[in-house]
Amino acid sequence: MTSRAGGGRDIGTSPPGRSEHLPPISVVGRLDRLRKILATEGAGSTSGASSDGSPSGGPLDVLVVTEAANIRWLTGFSGSAGTLVVTPERALLVTDGRYRTQSTEQVDASGAEGVDIVIGGGGAQRDALVTAAAGASRVGLEADRVSWAAATSWQASFSPSALVPVSGLVEQLRHIKDDAEIARMALAAAAADAALAQTLPLLAAAGRRTGEVLTEAAFGAALDHAMRMQGAEDRAFETIVASGENSAKPHARPGSRIIGPGDPVVVDFGAMVDGYRSDMTRTFCIGGEPTGTLGDVFAVVAESQQAGVATVLPGREAGDVDAACREVIGAAGWAENFEHGTGHGVGLDIHEGPSVGAGSTAILWAGTVVTVEPGVYLPDIGGVRIEDTLVVTSEGSRPLTLFPKDVAV
Numbered sequence: 001m002t003s004r005a006g007g008g009r010d011i012g013t014s015p016p017g018r019s020e021h022l023p024p025i026s027v028v029g030r031l032d033r034l035r036k037i038l039a040t041e042g043a044g045s046t047s048g049a050s051s052d053g054s055p056s057g058g059p060l061d062v063l064v065v066t067e068a069a070n071i072r073w074l075t076g077f078s079g080s081a082g083t084l085v086v087t088p089e090r091a092l093l094v095t096d097g098r099y100r101t102q103s104t105e106q107v108d109a110s111g112a113e114g115v116d117i118v119i120g121g122g123g124a125q126r127d128a129l130v131t132a133a134a135g136a137s138r139v140g141l142e143a144d145r146v147s148w149a150a151a152t153s154w155q156a157s158f159s160p161s162a163l164v165p166v167s168g169l170v171e172q173l174r175h176i177k178d179d180a181e182i183a184r185m186a187l188a189a190a191a192a193d194a195a196l197a198q199t200l201p202l203l204a205a206a207g208r209r210t211g212e213v214l215t216e217a218a219f220g221a222a223l224d225h226a227m228r229m230q231g232a233e234d235r236a237f238e239t240i241v242a243s244g245e246n247s248a249k250p251h252a253r254p255g256s257r258i259i260g261p262g263d264p265v266v267v268d269f270g271a272m273v274d275g276y277r278s279d280m281t282r283t284f285c286i287g288g289e290p291t292g293t294l295g296d297v298f299a300v301v302a303e304s305q306q307a308g309v310a311t312v313l314p315g316r317e318a319g320d321v322d323a324a325c326r327e328v329i330g331a332a333g334w335a336e337n338f339e340h341g342t343g344h345g346v347g348l349d350i351h352e353g354p355s356v357g358a359g360s361t362a363i364l365w366a367g368t369v370v371t372v373e374p375g376v377y378l379p380d381i382g383g384v385r386i387e388d389t390l391v392v393t394s395e396g397s398r399p400l401t402l403f404p405k406d407v408a409v
Helices: 030-040 068-075 097-110 122-132 148-158 169-174 179-208 216-229 244-248 292-310 318-331
Strands: 062-065 083-086 091-095 115-119 138-142 162-166 240-243 264-269 271-273 280-285 343-345 352-356 369-372 375-378 382-385 388-392 397-399
Touching: 030 062, 030 068, 030 083, 030 169, 062 068, 068 083, 068 091, 068 097, 068 169, 083 122, 091 097, 091 122, 097 115, 115 122, 122 148, 138 148, 138 169, 148 162, 169 352, 179 216, 179 264, 179 271, 179 280, 179 388, 216 240, 216 264, 240 244, 244 264, 244 375, 244 382, 264 382, 280 292, 280 382, 292 318, 292 369, 292 375, 292 382, 292 388, 318 343, 318 352, 318 369, 352 369
Parallel strands: 062 138, 091 115, 138 162
Antiparallel strands: 062 083, 083 091, 240 264, 264 280, 343 352, 343 369, 369 388, 375 382, 388 397
8 A cells, every 4th residue: 555645755665764874963062052051041940949948940050860861862872771960061971881882882973072971880870970060059950750759869969059950951952853853753754654554454454344353452563563664663652543432532542442344543653763753643434434423523623633734833832733723623612522732742752842732832943843633532422633743844844744634444
């Protein structure tokens, strides 16, 4: 099965490309950009108080980076265990012996400047981090994914420095992707497009009641396998396949339900290439075009998604995209049946900034990558969601996910 999307690339069953042909990732300048934020804004956008009870706003002397995606973005290191301390002059990456060779190779290849590496056990790592931060007045700690126990331990280690909880300092820099990052996301999207083209005949056979019985879980497994065969290193997140009444559950997990004629089937999935992810949803009707209320839902969601995509423009607020989608669905009388945000940023994480939701004031700049994924979910009838991943350009936007939006299979 081969399709052509919008005059762009062919979507077929042959591998869309190879990751070794991608332009190299360069992190040059990223640490310095972060240092400017630490020196000027610091923790000004966060709430709460530092470990000495003082307000958290103000410049930071040091930042402790614990989030793996942020460490990778700043240094190129992709290991599963590591901590980074960023000081005004240098940065220190600590990890364990499993990554002795990998850490050096990846940091050197990324172009990261002024990054020292210490390999050792937990105690040696903590000692190195404390030494690197010695003399700092205010030490920022990424707070979003740090447990209370871990925060208490960090506070004791860095005393008498004031430990300040911060949020989003590195993430805000990650909003705008460079060409190498977008190339990886495009290749991930191409792998997902091709995998769906390869596996869609399974859904068509279910509509004709030919071949073996097809469950949601079986189709999801086939799609995941196909993405790997198309060059993906992994799926971007847990694939969603929701059929019939299950399609009215926005994040239903694929189960044992048998897919058959007349079913709506929501397929929400993505691929990962060199750490970067894609995200796409298509909703199909098995065996023919949908009719009645379900047919109306398909039409309204398609119109809503088109309105949202048309609003993904440089300089617009992300909340405008959400509003455009909700206006169409609200006019159809289903405002209360669209219960999630319209979209989100995508990159090293499947959900990252900016949020594309009601009231979001984040600005869409060229290089921002977001999803647009409105949906309507009617219990006992079914649900429809349509999603694309788009990159904002200087003149508008372009989709990275190109699979056609034909409904009937």
